[in-house]
Amino acid sequence: MATLEIGGIDCQRLAEISGTPLLVYDEAKIEQQFTAATENFQSDQFETEVVYAAKAFSCKAIFEKVRQAGAGLDVVSGGELYCAHQAGVPMEKVYFHGNNKSEEELKMALELGCGTIVLDNKMECQRLTELAAQLKKPIQVLLRVNPGIEAHTHEYIRTSGSDSKFGISIAKKNEIKSLVSQAMLSDYVQFKGFHSHIGSQITETTAFEEALAIMLGFIREMRDDYNIQTRSLSIGGGFGIRYTADDKPIPLGEMADILARTCEKLSAEKGVRLEKLLIEPGRSIVGEAGYSLYTVGYSKDTDTKHFLFVDGGMSDNIRPALYQAEYSCDIANRLGEPKNKTYCVAGKNCESGDILVKEAELPDTAREGDLLVMYATGAYGYSMASNYNRAGRPEVVFVKDGKARRVLRRETYEDQLRLDTDEQLTI
Numbered sequence: 001m002a003t004l005e006i007g008g009i010d011c012q013r014l015a016e017i018s019g020t021p022l023l024v025y026d027e028a029k030i031e032q033q034f035t036a037a038t039e040n041f042q043s044d045q046f047e048t049e050v051v052y053a054a055k056a057f058s059c060k061a062i063f064e065k066v067r068q069a070g071a072g073l074d075v076v077s078g079g080e081l082y083c084a085h086q087a088g089v090p091m092e093k094v095y096f097h098g099n100n101k102s103e104e105e106l107k108m109a110l111e112l113g114c115g116t117i118v119l120d121n122k123m124e125c126q127r128l129t130e131l132a133a134q135l136k137k138p139i140q141v142l143l144r145v146n147p148g149i150e151a152h153t154h155e156y157i158r159t160s161g162s163d164s165k166f167g168i169s170i171a172k173k174n175e176i177k178s179l180v181s182q183a184m185l186s187d188y189v190q191f192k193g194f195h196s197h198i199g200s201q202i203t204e205t206t207a208f209e210e211a212l213a214i215m216l217g218f219i220r221e222m223r224d225d226y227n228i229q230t231r232s233l234s235i236g237g238g239f240g241i242r243y244t245a246d247d248k249p250i251p252l253g254e255m256a257d258i259l260a261r262t263c264e265k266l267s268a269e270k271g272v273r274l275e276k277l278l279i280e281p282g283r284s285i286v287g288e289a290g291y292s293l294y295t296v297g298y299s300k301d302t303d304t305k306h307f308l309f310v311d312g313g314m315s316d317n318i319r320p321a322l323y324q325a326e327y328s329c330d331i332a333n334r335l336g337e338p339k340n341k342t343y344c345v346a347g348k349n350c351e352s353g354d355i356l357v358k359e360a361e362l363p364d365t366a367r368e369g370d371l372l373v374m375y376a377t378g379a380y381g382y383s384m385a386s387n388y389n390r391a392g393r394p395e396v397v398f399v400k401d402g403k404a405r406r407v408l409r410r411e412t413y414e415d416q417l418r419l420d421t422d423e424q425l426t427i
């Protein structure tokens, strides 16, 4: 019986040392994805920048890899910004996103020297210009606009329909003009350009090409009709990965190259000159590098299902419950055995929807104590994990060349109690 190896290490050994549930990252795969993106996203007509979207997976260790790759970092909260700062990410390479950044978060960004704020709306622009003047801190801004593209992905991860909560619709040109003019009046705020992001887990190029065409047309109109000069354009992230054999994503390097070439071609056609083009991959950098290891516990047959229970669940990976996301899995210590039985792999959270893989083909020899591996769990698993049922967040290890290092320790019962208190409030 063969056992799965990750980064040159037998995963049963990893489970013995670290326990389960365990999230293992193959560090070399993360590095390959950064290299594929940065080396292929190049142009001799404009500068390019790959900006890693922290929301896919954030911790000091991954931010360290962002720094090593020379990439930028997209953060969406004070918490992600704080972690980036603590990890030594150069603050000028940080892009701060979000539709409702608080005054405290904006001040924090200004004080830490965050490079760019991606503005979402008019009220935020007003608040930022006031704060930048008060604190006398310079800041660059991009404005997030919404090109109104319906990407073929789950509705919860589609971000660019005409009534999306993110950004301003590009149809609202007067509103955009007034926001940009307000930013340009400020001595501290420097308007750089626009940002758009159309959704996530998009596996084909058409939607991105369409977004680029719409954005470049919009940039020309803003120049010709309103005298607004755009230097930078970010077309966001959203590049899909392979979760199951049905997913056929375009490799990240190819996608990056296609986007740079498409932008060159369309810029020439539309008579637009950009100084810089940015992409913001999250999932495609870390997703396929992640493996979730669970120990199989009890099993149970109902009239229609063979349940196989594991020692994690929706508290460490909410994606199947939230988006009906599909994953593939194996019994990691029975790799060569025929997969001759259909199981429903369920977690241990107190929720009927706590199903990790609805229909998994696995050997009928699967039994208590086996190790189940779920593939491609590196994005939006840990970062969306919760303490539901006071489940502790799993340990995370990075493996490479036969060596393993713990980068996030397992959350203990004591860790969870650290917020419990009993303090009288002064009313």
Ligand SMILES: Cc1ncc(COP(=O)(O)O)c(C=O)c1O
Pocket (backbone or CB within 6 Å): 053, 056, 074, 097, 159, 197, 199, 200, 201, 236, 237, 238, 239, 280, 281, 282, 283, 284, 379
């Ligand atoms: C603004 C923005 N940029 C980048 C991303 C990263 O997306 P993905 O992880 O799908 O590449 C997201 C998430 O969808 C986003 O909202």
Ligand SMILES: N[C@@H](CCCC[NH3+])C(=O)O
Pocket (backbone or CB within 6 Å): 055, 157, 159, 200, 201, 319, 323, 379, 380, 384
């Ligand atoms: N969290 C989502 C993607 C949303 C990305 C943020 N705009 C997922 O797990 O697929």
